[in-house]
Amino acid sequence: MEIDLIFKIAAVGIIVAVLVQLLKRAERDEQAMMTTLAGLIVVLMMIIAKIAELFDTIKTLFGFY
Amino acid sequence: MNAVLTAAAFCITACVLLKIISSETPAVKTVCAIAAACLVMIRFLDSFLSISDSLTELFDSAGLDEEYLRIIFKALGICYLTQLGCDICRDCGESAIASQLELFGKAALLIVSLPLFSAAADMIKTLLMI
Numbered sequence: 001m002e003i004d005l006i007f008k009i010a011a012v013g014i015i016v017a018v019l020v021q022l023l024k025r026a027e028r029d030e031q032a033m034m035t036t037l038a039g040l041i042v043v044l045m046m047i048i049a050k051i052a053e054l055f056d057t058i059k060t061l062f063g064f065y
Numbered sequence: 066m067n068a069v070l071t072a073a074a075f076c077i078t079a080c081v082l083l084k085i086i087s088s089e090t091p092a093v094k095t096v097c098a099i100a101a102a103c104l105v106m107i108r109f110l111d112s113f114l115s116i117s118d119s120l121t122e123l124f125d126s127a128g129l130d131e132e133y134l135r136i137i138f139k140a141l142g143i144c145y146l147t148q149l150g151c152d153i154c155r156d157c158g159e160s161a162i163a164s165q166l167e168l169f170g171k172a173a174l175l176i177v178s179l180p181l182f183s184a185a186a187d188m189i190k191t192l193l194m195i
Contacts, residue, residue, distance in 0.1 A: 064139065
């Protein structure tokens with residue numbers, strides 16, 4: 001199991017949290033929201049391949065055609 | 066044995082990381098949880114592949130129809146997928162969507178196992194004829 005991927009996602013989460021805090025203190029709420037959204041998209045792009053792999057495995061293993 | 070240990074360590078590490086990021090970025094936390102679930106499941110299915118071959122051999126030696134085993138595997142796959150989807154939805158606090166998915170899974174399971182019901186009905190019919 002690739003624990004690296006989980007670490008990567010958690011790191012992105014922590015960095016986004018810090019950035020959002022900073023931007024909110026600087027009273028830039030819109031940019032804070034955009035940062036959250038960007039972080040979410042980055043993380044989603046990371047896991048989309050894994051979800052596809054899981055579905056492919058299930059398809060071949062259980063005979064869904 | 067070692068694989069279970071690895072999986073347990075993996076899950077615990079993922080849980081701790083989720084706890085850290087859950088209060089600040091709940092969206093990223095959800096994605097992280099999905100990733101962890103997918104990775105564990107991929108590993109499990111890889112080990113399940115070796116079991117499935119011996120299961121097929123067992124079925125062959127029992128002289129049962131191969132089609133039935135395929136139906137059982139399909140049903141198992143539907144159950145896994147539905148359970149995973151429902152649990153992710155419930156983790157996000159959307160129990161309404163989860164129960165709809167459950168309903169869908171039940172219907173799909175019924176459709177897949179319909180040939181078995183008709184086979185059982187045929188068997189009963191032939192028994193009654195005798």
